[in-house]
Amino acid sequence: MKRIRQAGVATLIVLGSCVGGLFGTLLLGYNAVDAAPAALEAQQFRLVDDEGNLRGLFGYSDRGTALSILDPDGKVRAQLALSDLGPGIHLYDDSEKIRGSFRVLTQGAGLFLCDETGEPRGEFQWTETGTALLFFDKERRKRGEFSLAGDGLGMIFRDKSERIRGKFQMIGDDASLRFYDEEGEVILASP
Numbered sequence: 391m392k393r394i395r396q397a398g399v400a401t402l403i404v405l406g407s408c409v410g411g412l413f414g415t416l417l418l419g420y421n422a423v424d425a426a427p428a429a430l431e432a433q434q435f436r437l438v439d440d441e442g443n444l445r446g447l448f449g450y451s452d453r454g455t456a457l458s459i460l461d462p463d464g465k466v467r468a469q470l471a472l473s474d475l476g477p478g479i480h481l482y483d484d485s486e487k488i489r490g491s492f493r494v495l496t497q498g499a500g501l502f503l504c505d506e507t508g509e510p511r512g513e514f515q516w517t518e519t520g521t522a523l524l525f526f527d528k529e530r531r532k533r534g535e536f537s538l539a540g541d542g543l544g545m546i547f548r549d550k551s552e553r554i555r556g557k558f559q560m561i562g563d564d565a566s567l568r569f570y571d572e573e574g575e576v577i578l579a580s581p
Contacts, residue, residue: 531552
């Protein structure tokens with residue numbers, strides 16, 4: 391929460407600086423209307439602090455467009471980006487590893503939570519067909535899944551080889567529970 395608050399403060403500082411600069415030039419008698427160009431074009435805008443350290447970056451590359459907020463050490467900590475996959479908000483730790491991401495995708499939206507290596511460990515997805523909560527282990531194997539689609543919901547448990555070993559399903563008012571062996575054969579079922 392502290393890091394989110396710091397990112398919010400940094401954003402307010404950037405916006406305050408822009409507004410303050412505008413009013414300062416107007417109060418000093420500078421005629422901004424006459425001097426302002428019709429358009430300002432660049433591939434990158436850089437925001438620096440009083441010592442000249444990079445603190446923000448708005449730019450374009452072949453991967454897309456991004457607004458990045460950097461910490462005092464020059465590390466990217468937050469980013470608003472637009473790529474071929476769609477728009478996203480990404481949060482990074484002090485090692486610049488992604489730790490959280492919200493993305494709007496072509497077929498829905500997703501919230502991704504990552505471990506210290508930047509690998510997703512939890513994922514919450516919404517699509518037109520349903521909603522799912524997915525859990526991954528350190529090797530990025532899907533181990534658990536909770537989903538809701540139409541009038542049905544389900545929970546799936548997988549082993550380290552990602553084979554389904556347990557499944558609970560409820561469609562309407564009918565529920566079933568199944569456990570599977572390593573070959574996928576049902577070893578216990580109800581009903």
